[in-house]
Amino acid sequence: MIRVDIRPLADCPGQAARLAAWHVEHWGHFYDPADWNLALATAELEDHASRRGRPTTLVAMQDEAAVGSVSLVDEDAPEFRGVGDAWLASLFVLEQARGRGIGAALVRACVALAARERVPRLWLFTPEHVGFYASLGWRDQGAATLRGRSVHLMDIIPA
Numbered sequence: 001m002i003r004v005d006i007r008p009l010a011d012c013p014g015q016a017a018r019l020a021a022w023h024v025e026h027w028g029h030f031y032d033p034a035d036w037n038l039a040l041a042t043a044e045l046e047d048h049a050s051r052r053g054r055p056t057t058l059v060a061m062q063d064e065a066a067v068g069s070v071s072l073v074d075e076d077a078p079e080f081r082g083v084g085d086a087w088l089a090s091l092f093v094l095e096q097a098r099g100r101g102i103g104a105a106l107v108r109a110c111v112a113l114a115a116r117e118r119v120p121r122l123w124l125f126t127p128e129h130v131g132f133y134a135s136l137g138w139r140d141q142g143a144a145t146l147r148g149r150s151v152h153l154m155d156i157i158p159a
């Protein structure tokens with residue numbers, strides 16, 4: 001049986017650079033490289049590895065290798081600063097590991113961490129995965145535009 005554990009990044013030494021490389025490869029084209037690049041993404045994740053509370057990152061580990069991650073942060077996009085102050089961000093599962101429930105497990109673990117942190121309302125934005133998050137209890141709070149791209153804002157009351 002394939003076993004996947006979800007752990008704080010603090011408990012997965014040396015994984016920050018690997019996660020940063022995935023994130024920059026997948027989302028880098030949305031940003032000016034001067035604002036967000038591999039070095040900055042790695043530094044941010046190394047900072048997340050220094051604590052177990054927000055802002056921090058959870059990692060899905062399979063056979064001691066990271067296969068996915070999710071972050072719980074204070075701000076995801078500055079454009080949405082006025083919307084909320086706790087965000088699920090950077091959900092990512094390696095392509096070869098998708099479709100096995102790891103993404104859903106990471107979302108649930110992030111919501112559970114937010115509940116432990118007494119976050120009253122958790123937000124995310126997504127361009128294309130409204131159905132996925134809705135199936136996990138998130139509410140669609142409507143469409144918005146982020147850097148010329150249409151996204152949906154969603155929220156959940158962590159419990």
Ligand SMILES: CC(C)(COP(=O)(O)OP(=O)(O)OC[C@H]1O[C@@H](n2cnc3c(N)ncnc32)[C@H](O)[C@@H]1OP(=O)(O)O)[C@@H](O)C(=O)NCCC(=O)NCCS
Pocket residue numbers: 026090091092093094097098099100101102103104105125126127128129130131132135
């Ligand atoms: C989105 C992502 C994290 C999903 O990870 P995953 O491990 O494949 O997800 P799961 O296996 O947990 O899927 C859970 C369920 O959601 C469904 N699902 C997955 N993507 C979906 C989507 N876009 N819309 C609706 N349902 C979706 C799956 O079919 C599965 O349904 P089931 O339980 O009925 O079989 C993954 O595809 C990914 O990393 N994509 C690239 C990065 C990305 O887009 N991140 C999200 C940013 S908002």
